[in-house]
Amino acid sequence: MIVIETQRLQLREMTPADRPALCRILQDSEVMYAYNGPFSDEEVDEWLERQLARYRQYGYGLWAVVLKATGEMIGQCGLTLQQWNGREMLEAGYLFQRSHWHQGYATEAASACMDYAFGTLNSPIVCSIIRDNNLPSQQVALRNGMTRRPGVMIKHYRGAEMPHWLFVKPRTIRTVRYHAPCGEMMLGAVGDRLCLCNWTQELHPGRVEQRLRTILKAQFEDCGQILPEVLRRTVRELDEYFRGERKDFDIPLLLAGSDFQKRVWQQLPNIPYGQTVSYGELAATIGSLRSVRAVANANGANAISIILPCHRVIGSDGRLTGYGGGLRAKQYLLDLECTECTRIGQTRQLSISQINNPQN
Numbered sequence: 001m002i003v004i005e006t007q008r009l010q011l012r013e014m015t016p017a018d019r020p021a022l023c024r025i026l027q028d029s030e031v032m033y034a035y036n037g038p039f040s041d042e043e044v045d046e047w048l049e050r051q052l053a054r055y056r057q058y059g060y061g062l063w064a065v066v067l068k069a070t071g072e073m074i075g076q077c078g079l080t081l082q083q084w085n086g087r088e089m090l091e092a093g094y095l096f097q098r099s100h101w102h103q104g105y106a107t108e109a110a111s112a113c114m115d116y117a118f119g120t121l122n123s124p125i126v127c128s129i130i131r132d133n134n135l136p137s138q139q140v141a142l143r144n145g146m147t148r149r150p151g152v153m154i155k156h157y158r159g160a161e162m163p164h165w166l167f168v169k170p171r172t173i174r175t176v177r178y179h180a181p182c183g184e185m186m187l188g189a190v191g192d193r194l195c196l197c198n199w200t201q202e203l204h205p206g207r208v209e210q211r212l213r214t215i216l217k218a219q220f221e222d223c224g225q226i227l228p229e230v231l232r233r234t235v236r237e238l239d240e241y242f243r244g245e246r247k248d249f250d251i252p253l254l255l256a257g258s259d260f261q262k263r264v265w266q267q268l269p270n271i272p273y274g275q276t277v278s279y280g281e282l283a284a285t286i287g288s289l290r291s292v293r294a295v296a297n298a299n300g301a302n303a304i305s306i307i308l309p310c311h312r313v314i315g316s317d318g319r320l321t322g323y324g325g326g327l328r329a330k331q332y333l334l335d336l337e338c339t340e341c342t343r344i345g346q347t348r349q350l351s352i353s354q355i356n357n358p359q360n
Contacts, residue, residue: 003063004112011063011077011109013055014048018064021073022048025095032095034131036158054080060121062093065109074100077109079117082129084166085153089127090117094140106140112192114144115228118171119191119254124217125170129153132163141167171218176231181242182332183325185305189230190216193254197234197304199325208303208324215256234307241306244336247273249307257301260291264298271312274337278316300324306333 004011014022025031026039026047039047054061062078075096082091092113094106110128117123128141132152146167155162173188173195186209188196195216198208209220223231233251240246248269255262263286270285271277283295302310305324311333315321323330 003060004109004116005068006108006112008068009105009109009112010066010068011112012066014051014062014064014076016048018073019044019048021064021097022076024097025075028098030098034134034137034162036160036162051076051078060116065094065096065105074105075109077106077113079113079121079126082127084127084129085151089125089129090121090123091127091129092117093128094137101136106137107143110140111144114169115191117191118218119189119193119252123171125168127169128167129164130167131155132165138165138167145169145172171216172221173212173216173218174221174223174228174231176223176227176235178235178238180238180329182329185238185325187231187234188212188220189228189234190218190254192228192230193252194230194234194304194307195254195256197238197307199305199329201326208301211301212256212303216254238306242336247337251307253304253307256303257298260294261298261301264295265302265304265308268299268302268308268310268312271309273309276312276314276334279313279321280316282313296321309333312337 002010002012023041023044026044029038032038051061058081060079062076062080064073065075065077066073075094077092077094077096080091080093081088083089092110094110094113096106114126117126128137128146130137130141138148146169149166149168151166153164153166155164171190173190175186175188175196177200178185178187178197184200186196186198186200187194188198195212196208213219227235230252237246237249237251241249255265257265264282267282267285279292279296279299280289282299283289283292286295288295299310299313300322302308302324305311311323311330313321320327320330
């Protein structure tokens with residue numbers, strides 16, 4: 001089962017058939033110098049069984065790292081729960097065949113595992129516990145944005161005392177600016193999922209970002225010129241939308257809000273392109289007819305504009321109502337989607353049954 005895919009690699013669950021490749025890693029003395037020597041056959045079997053047990057118990061563990069180009073297993077990388085001086089932490093670990101060192105595979109795989117931890121497992125922090133003399137592994141951690149924390153933990157293994165250092169990376173929301181025809185937007189991703197597509201000139205500046213910081217326990221970080229894949233996809237799909245070439249989006253999302261807010265947001269993509277509903281009708285779709293104001297507030301708290309199309313929700317009298325990006329942006333989006341309309345009152349509204357059954 002493929003769990004993670006990067007530009008050059010696939011990470012999947014190991015199986016007993018991977019034992020020969022695992023031996024080439026765990027029984028190489030140079031690879032295993034941080035463990036004070038290579039593993040025996042019995043230790044390899046125990047290692048493999050431990051990963052299989054982790055998959056069953058947690059849904060993750062150390063995964064096989066496979067080259068896309070050849071299908072060869074060249075290493076293992078993944079996430080495990082480890083102890084740091086009595087504290088349980090989620091660790092990104094990696095071991096690669098010596099013949100595939102110095103090609104950036106460990107950095108690529110470990111970075112993807114950290115994204116998985118933040119975006120899929122919702123972990124606020126990831127660590128790597130690395131032996132003090134394991135300089136290559138420390139360099140991988142540093143390249144992936146980890147920093148060393150003060151302190152040392154001594155592990156005892158095969159009769160030796162092994163000092164280890166702690167490297168950590170807190171969850172970050174990686175951001176990039178997007179210049180839409182009707183205003184500037186901020187895009188943000190945690191790991192491999194989009195959590196932010198918001199207007200920089202919003203109605204209440206900073207409110208959405210502060211809520212994301214609090215709920216996700218994350219800080220914002222500008223991507224610069226190197227965008228993660230999910231942000232590249234978002235930019236591409238937004239470009240297609242504004243050119244009139246795309247009606248639906250295919251972006252993995254991370255919703256940060258209350259259960260009620262998520263119920264509202266999850267209904268928004270069911271409003272078809274070019275059509276609108278009222279707040280009351282939206283409330284009816286979630287079985288909460290008396291919660292029109294709460295639905296309106298949830299709609300206003302949507303952090304993923306356009307992709308979750310809150311601009312398609314209007315007043316019961318057909319008039320535009322508040323919108324985070326401003327009413328001009330809302331009108332622009334509705335006109336883009338329904339070019340034959342010159343006023344919002346001419347946009348056809350949907351019945352509740354059509355929202356709940358968008359295929360109709």
